[in-house]
Amino acid sequence: MVNFSLEPHQEKIREKYRDFTAKYIIPNSRKYDQLAEFPWEVVKKAYDEGIMNGLMSKEYGGNGFNLFEGAVASEELGYGCIGTGISIDANTLALTPLYIAASEAQKKRWFGQIVEQKAVAGYCLTEPNAGSDVQGIKTTAIRKGDKYIINGHKRFITNAEVSTILTVFALVDPTRGSRSLSAIIVPTNTPGVEIKPRLQKMGQKASVQNEIIFTDVEVPVENLIGDEGYGFIIAMKTFDRTRTGVAALAVGAARRAFETSRDWSKKRIQFGKPIAAQQAVAFMLAEMATKVETARLMTWKAAWEYDTNAKNLGLSSAMAKYWATDMAMEVATDAVQVMAGDGYSYDYEVEKIMRDVKLTQIYEGTNQVQRLVISKNILK
Ligand SMILES: Cc1cc2nc3c(=O)[nH]c(=O)nc-3n(C[C@H](O)[C@H](O)[C@H](O)COP(=O)(O)OP(=O)(O)OC[C@H]3O[C@@H](n4cnc5c(N)ncnc54)[C@H](O)[C@@H]3O)c2cc1C
Structure with missing residues (x-):
């Protein structure tokens, strides 16, 4: 039977990453947005708290997550700040070629060095x-x-x-x-x-x-x-594994943009009632909530397919990446629109999320390239 609820150990992963995000990523996200620097203090903390190298096997010092667990974790990082999330997650992109094709001795050497040096x-x-x-x-x-x-x-x-x-x-x-x-x-x-x-x-x-x-x-x-x-094969297989992570980061950021604008709209009074009581706004929020849900389901399905060795991994990860990141751009833009002047200001996070999610449509293959991958798969 299909089951959409997380198992207890997956819930624990979500709680751990959610807690880390609340404690260390959110309080620092505006600072690093302004400094435009690598967030070493957060990454070091991520090493100390067992947040780094989620997908790396436990024997080498990682968390040994499968892709589904990695997606659950990355959504929480993206909720806090995609930039910081990428600084934490980018090791997965760089090290996946080793995961795919390296000898045991190479894995031991390079994974070991990365973990030992907290690098x-x-x-x-x-x-x-x-x-x-x-x-x-x-x-x-x-x-x-x-x-x-x-x-x-x-x-x-x-x-x-x-x-x-x-x-x-x-x-x-x-x-x-x-x-x-x-x-x-x-x-x-x-x-x-x-x-x-x-x-x-x-x-x-x-x-x-x-x-x-x-x-x-x-x-x-x-x-x-x-x-x-x-x-070439290593590079493409790497993206089959990592694009789901980009999708998950985008889902997290979109969820934050949705929640921020929803909460704001219940408090902001215009024409004698909360903005959320205007059907035009309530319907926007309804669409945003639905978009976040559908993108998460696609992300989870792509991750699950990878973990269960399904065929056509490139197809499902490309679909999840393009769908979730386009969704995040739409949701972030709508969040700014719902909050209007406040949305555009630095006082709230949604303007930053709108700038941040734009990049998810570009890296690890633009969303046009994802459509290329999908069309090749469905037409062959
Ligand atoms: C902040 C950031 C971080 C990055 N990190 C890394 C990294 O760590 N490692 C790394 O190797 N790369 C990295 N990249 C590179 C990233 O993957 C590329 O920018 C991306 O793949 C697009 O390449 P491009 O920018 O050269 O655009 P181009 O390939 O020049 O594309 C320009 C436009 O043409 C469209 N286009 C191109 N070809 C086609 C086609 N066949 N059909 C339809 N449309 C097409 C594209 O979708 C796009 O809209 C990063 C990029 C950025 C901006």
Whole structure:
């Protein structure tokens, strides 16, 4: 039988993440929105409280969540602040290539190092001429003896300036183009890794991005993840796993925007009665509540399919990502509209949520790219 209620251990995960969000993320979210800095104090606290590395196996020091439990946790982080949530969750993006294709020895080494150092990692796929089109990647990793020599330029890399390791996608044989794409671990302090100044951006300011230039960066061949030429598959399989997390963060942010505007509308008196008593406003709130529910169900279903080894994982995660993030943008925009001048002001969180959720429609594949994935799946 289908059951939509959480099991006791899943409830506990939700409570733990909800509590962490209330204690450490919400009180700091405005501060980091203004500072536009990596929220180290919150991330360190997340390590101390067992919030980091949710999807990493317990044997390596993570929480050992399946994707469904991860989605429950990420919704709570997104409720507090998507930028901070991404700073906590981005390790999953950077380390999923290892989860998918690394040897046990590699997992032990790199996961172990991340946990021991209470560190964060970066995922380096995007380049100036390779955004939606991953096949446009030009960065090379040419083998010389027992080393790869990496040269190239990555862009928009989350966590770059604070990472200890980077998962870099590069061509081991440029004559074979993306068929030679490979995933390689590069410690950020390797000579030749140059991290450019931080990107200035509209929202999610508690998450940082940089360009990275690689000039004759030497790494040992044992840093290759999986086989040479397996990089494109690793990158796509990574997104099958991580897009559900983006959807969950967006559901959390939308829930917060809805609740904030709902509570406000019950208190704000105009024309002698609460704004919520105007049917036009009440119907907006009804639609917002329904949208949050439907997006959560899609997110949970995509996560459940991943956990139960269903086929077409790319299809359900793309559907959940595009649906939940488009929904969050609509709900956040409506929350600002319901609250009007107050919604637009810094006194409430909804203007920040509106800026923050915009990015969820863009990264880990734009929502046009998600529709591309979906249409290819349903038409094949
Ligand atoms: C804040 C932030 C954080 C990021 N973090 C990371 C990270 O950690 N690691 C990483 O590797 N990358 C990261 N990215 C990069 C992100 O994944 C890309 O920005 C995204 O994939 C889109 O690429 P682009 O910006 O180059 O847009 P483009 O690919 O140039 O797209 C421009 C427009 O064209 C549309 N479009 C493109 N191709 C098609 C098509 N075939 N059909 C229909 N429409 C199309 C797009 O939807 C978009 O509207 C991040 C980006 C940002 C802004």
